[in-house]
Amino acid sequence: MVVTACHGSACMGTNDKPHLLARLSTGAGGIDEIGVDRVAAYVSNVTRPATRGGLMDIFTTMQEERGRLSQSEIRIADIVLNDFEFAVNASIIELAGKADVSPPTVTRFCRRLGCESFSDFKVQLARTAYVGMRYLKPEPKSIAPADVAQDIITKAQNALFLLHRGLDVAAIERAANRLAGAEMVYAFGSGGNSSMIATELQNRLFRLGLRITASSDHSMQLMMAAAAKPTDVLIGSSFSGRNAELVRAFALAREAKVPTIALTQSESPVAHAAEITLPVDLPEGDNIYRPTSTRIAYLAVVDILASLVAYRIQPQATVTLRRIKQQLVTHRDGDDRQLLGD
């Protein structure tokens, strides 16, 4: 991909200050190329679909870069953040009026955030907002079925959105490599949610030809951890990050030089206990009735992991998958387009 960032003279304008986005992009210590990609995705408006760059949204940029903005710009940012519906619908004049600044200031504000123009800014905003907005306005409007459904769907989409934003791609890749090369995989998790994740890991990975067992039983976990070899991999999930037994299992495994992978909250005991941590940090609402959308995020991580493993060991996986599929098809009926398994 050729990076001809800032085509046209309008982009940098007269001053030489780099886009804030450019500065942001390398923040998380990720691969540098991603940073370049992001900026390019913003600056160019060619037929590039919404890439990772598209996901690194104005919303976040505004919040994070608030400190670097001027007084007037902060006022604009606040209005946009607070009354977002107004912002996407308003004209530059209306927005300027509400922020008590002149229209040019708004244009400059947009430029500074890496947009080409005011309308580009609005588009970026609208694009992010559909999903990203709701986490600012937590609770459902009513308990009418339609509202509840809407709320759950939006929350789930948000969870995915936030997951993606905070995703440590490099860590996932390392984890996938470990799993792909493992002689045996142990997947641990307890409690309704994490045990589901462990089972899910098994469900995904055995199809790829991996040897894997899942357990939600603490005692078994400890014994398995003790029995594991350095050529194996132990992967464990804990939503709370405070599953003390899992921590013990990790410790045991690490003593025996068994690679360990944790899906959990970062900076938690479980996270510290594992060699590779795949962090999932999401805010949970207060509604105790509401099932956690966090699970969906965890599931997505499992999906990503499994996909990467699949690509790593492609030839082997194809054969196994085909065999399973074949078996299912003949077992049921001849519709080849059915899902793999039920």
Added chain:
Amino acid sequence: MVVTACHGSACMGTNDKPHLLARLSTGAGGIDEIGVDRVAAYVSNVTRPATRGGLMDIFTTMQEERGRLSQSEIRIADIVLNDFEFAVNASIIELAGKADVSPPTVTRFCRRLGCESFSDFKVQLARTAYVGMRYLKPEPKSIAPADVAQDIITKAQNALFLLHRGLDVAAIERAANRLAGAEMVYAFGSGGNSSMIATELQNRLFRLGLRITASSDHSMQLMMAAAAKPTDVLIGSSFSGRNAELVRAFALAREAKVPTIALTQSESPVAHAAEITLPVDLPEGDNIYRPTSTRIAYLAVVDILASLVAYRIQPQATVTLRRIKQQLVTHRDGDDRQLLGD
């Protein structure tokens, strides 16, 4: 809410044709008020947050109303649908040029779709598109970890989006009522995916104080179905809709007048076998490596169901949840903000 749709003279313009959206809105047999709401949500640009109306997107409108559009308008719609990135970034002139029509035609096109203006159209488009776009462009760009992650996240969000669009809220409500009133619930599902859903149902519903058991064992399912009473409820999941054993279990239950609920593809054998069907109809991609994002949609249905049940039996649920939480907290450490279970 006061419905002053079409404020200002610009809205209807000179011709009296009602907005297509207005016609659409009552299509699915939903509550009429929702229809009104939708139009109002589009037409007014007050501080109303993205409601259900906001989800009923331009994209769908364009696809469904294609037949009613004029030649020129169809050309515009096609360009927007195909090269969506272009459409959100382009000015009205560029878009008009590409569609070989005049700018006014584009404006009229937007109006017809229920937008106030071209820029309103772009905003609506951008808003929907973030999520809704990808299902048109199926496969991931590369197998680089970042792309794979992006692909899976987007697909998952899309699955949720499509689920929501096709959701039969009335059916879910009926199902929730049935579950809330059941003396005992049997949750069935086989194969990695559906058995997870069954387990998940158990995991969600037992916390609300319901008596529930999950089984992925065909023989057990049959026996349980035979043993169930009319005051119980049988709920089963089948991604493929072709789980013959589940069909048999449903048949058995219905003979004994036991209410049956199915989470499955509509118009499938399983769907026909159950009294209430909660349809989940999503297109699956061709990439056999890719884990099904459909699971996430099913999980969302479970969430919605569980939430509704929770609201129905609120007092009881509060007590049970509190007890479980209490137990977990004392069992771990004192951090009350932890998730409910791991």
Added chain:
DNA sequence: AACGTATCAAGAAAATAATTTGCAGGAACC
């Protein structure tokens, strides 16, 4: 410390570009 210079923010006004409206020609459909 005081002065001068450079730098930057921000508004006013002008210029430009985009969008909408009114109108009229023309095609399709009764």
Added chain:
DNA sequence: GGTTCCTGCAAATTATTTTCTTGATACGTT
């Protein structure tokens, strides 16, 4: 043959951006 509707043109309107200017602040020099 009349009506209706689609469509483009050109004018009018409106929105956005650029340019220019002013005032404020920070920095370096004497």
